[in-house]
Amino acid sequence: MTAxxxxxxxxxxxxxxxTLAVAGGAIAALIVLMIVLLFRSSQxxxxxxxDAQERAAGADARMAELLxxxxxxxxxxxxxxxxxxxxxxxxxxxINQRLDGMTQRVSTSISEQTKSTHENLQKLQARxxxxxxxxxxxxxxxxxxxxxxxxxxxxxxxxxxGQSRMETIVADGLPMGAYAFQQTLSxxxxxxxxxxxxxxxxPLVIDAKFPLEAWNAIRDAGGPDLAKAASQQFRRDMEIHIxxxxxxxxxxxxxxxxxxLFVPSESIFAEIHENFEPIVQKAHRARIVIVSxxxxxxxxxxxxxVLKDQRMQAQAHVIQGEVANLMDDLSRLxxxxxxxxxxxxxxxxxxxxxxxSADKLTKRGVRIEALEFEAGDGNRPPSxxxxxxxxxxxxxxxxxxxxxxxx
Numbered sequence: 277m278t279a280x281x282x283x284x285x286x287x288x289x290x291x292x293x294x295t296l297a298v299a300g301g302a303i304a305a306l307i308v309l310m311i312v313l314l315f316r317s318s319q320x321x322x323x324x325x326x327d328a329q330e331r332a333a334g335a336d337a338r339m340a341e342l343l344x345x346x347x348x349x350x351x352x353x354x355x356x357x358x359x360x361x362x363x364x365x366x367x368x369x370x371i372n373q374r375l376d377g378m379t380q381r382v383s384t385s386i387s388e389q390t391k392s393t394h395e396n397l398q399k400l401q402a403r404x405x406x407x408x409x410x411x412x413x414x415x416x417x418x419x420x421x422x423x424x425x426x427x428x429x430x431x432x433x434x435x436x437x438g439q440s441r442m443e444t445i446v447a448d449g450l451p452m453g454a455y456a457f458q459q460t461l462s463x464x465x466x467x468x469x470x471x472x473x474x475x476x477x478x479p480l481v482i483d484a485k486f487p488l489e490a491w492n493a494i495r496d497a498g499g500p501d502l503a504k505a506a507s508q509q510f511r512r513d514m515e516i517h518i519x520x521x522x523x524x525x526x527x528x529x530x531x532x533x534x535x536x537l538f539v540p541s542e543s544i545f546a547e548i549h550e551n552f553e554p555i556v557q558k559a560h561r562a563r564i565v566i567v568s569x570x571x572x573x574x575x576x577x578x579x580x581x582v583l584k585d586q587r588m589q590a591q592a593h594v595i596q597g598e599v600a601n602l603m604d605d606l607s608r609l610x611x612x613x614x615x616x617x618x619x620x621x622x623x624x625x626x627x628x629x630x631x632x633s634a635d636k637l638t639k640r641g642v643r644i645e646a647l648e649f650e651a652g653d654g655n656r657p658p659s660x661x662x663x664x665x666x667x668x669x670x671x672x673x674x675x676x677x678x679x680x681x682x683x
Contacts, residue, residue, distance in 0.1 A: 342641050349634060356630065360623060367616060374609060385598065407577070410448060414569050418542040438484035438540040439468055441569060446471070446482070449576030454583060461531070465524040471579060473532065474586040480579075481525040481535040482572070487513035491544060507552075514555045522562045534563045536575070542568050 446455050446469055455471045456479075469482040490510035497503035518537070525535050537559065539545045545568035549556055559566055567575065 338644065342644065346637070346641065349637060353630065353634065356627075360627070364620075371613070371616070378605065378609065382602070385602075389595075406448065407573070410445075410573065411570070414542070414573075417569075438486055438538060441540045442469060442482060442484040442538045442572065445569060445573050446576060449573060449580055451580075451583075454579075461525070461527060463524065463527060467525050467535075468538075470531070471576075473579070474582050478529065478531050480532045481521075482538055483517075483521050483525065483535065484538045484540070485517065486537070486539055486544075487517055490514075511552060511555055514552070515558060518555075518559050518562050518564050521564055526563065534565060536572065537564050537566045538572055539566060539568050542570060545571075 443457060450471065453472075455469060457469055458466050459470045460466050467481045468484040470479040471482065472479050487510065490506065490513045493506040494503060494510055497506045521535050521537060525531060526533060539548070545566065548566065556566060
């Protein structure tokens with residue numbers, strides 16, 4: 277160290293005083309320059325720190341404004357969602373009430389129809405039971421041929437018995453008002469029974485007068501010749517009776533063009549068809565139908581079924597009217613549901629547009645949040661030729677205007 281000092285002293289001693297004075301001045305100037313540079317550098321750092329603080333404050337203000345706008349948007353969306361939810365619940369409640377009322381009316385109508393059908397079936401079963409009982413009674417009466425012949429021993433008894441049997445069968449098979457006994461026709465004749473046909477057709481005539489005397493003569497004949505003569509007499513009586521029915525009871529436009537000839541015994545009916553076929557054929561040509569008690573009962577049942585079908589058809593118009601009203605209600609319900617579906621579609625479209633706007637706002641907020649300034653702007657002071665930076669409030673106002681324009 278001493279050696280260096282000695283060498284420095286020797287070197288300085290070699291310079292002249294003027295040289296040393298110049299060197300000292302240069303050193304002093306250098307020191308002053310260094311002080312000035314250090315002061316300038318500290319001033320620049322202070323300005324940079326203030327500028328950074330201003331930028332941070334502006335960014336915080338912008339961020340707070342964006343958060344406020346976002347919170348307001350979330351509040352509006354929540355309010356709209358609540359309104360839509362309440363309206364949807366009200367509409368669902370109204371639809372459920374309408375559907376419940378429609379279901380109740382349909383169930384009531386179906387239950388009433390089921391009850392009516394059940395009652396009709398019960399009535400039909402009761403009627404079938406009556407018919408079975410009547411058929412059993414007829415079979416029992418058919419076996420008692422001897423007793424029947426004793427009862428029908430004369431013309432008056434035969435006529436009363438035939439009339440009574442026929443009236444019983446007709447009264448049991450048809451409702452009141454569907455038939456009439458001893459009704460006078462336009463030509464003055466009075467048939468034993470007239471049955472009113474459905475749909476306003478002419479009535480059907482039934483005759484219960486059977487020539488039983490000639491038939492008993494056949495049964496009482498003592499030989500073939502007497503039996504043959506009695507058979508011819510029975511044939512002539514039947515032909516006369518058939519002609520009388522055709523002339524008296526078949527009136528054009530007033531009665532049916534077919535009449536019934538009632539035979540009060542199944543056995544007599546069978547023997548007539550077996551042994552007197554020409555009489556049966558002549559009766560058919562004259563449009564006279566020979567019927568036994570069972571055939572008359574079957575015919576009455578057919579007529580009853582036709583009358584019942586007519587009544588059911590009359591009721592069918594009422595049912596069709598109710599079904600038409602039901603279909604009108606269903607059509608109105610379909611139109612209202614379709615309108616409701618359209619309202620839901622429009623509401624869904626509005627919600628989709630709101631979600632789209634919210635997405636755009638979110639994306640713009642993300643871009644603003646990630647905004648970066650140029651790197652050289654913070655390292656140099658603003659010059660006189662450059663425009664002064666905008667304030668935080670002016671930049672926030674421009675941001676609001678851009679958001680409104682995007683919407």
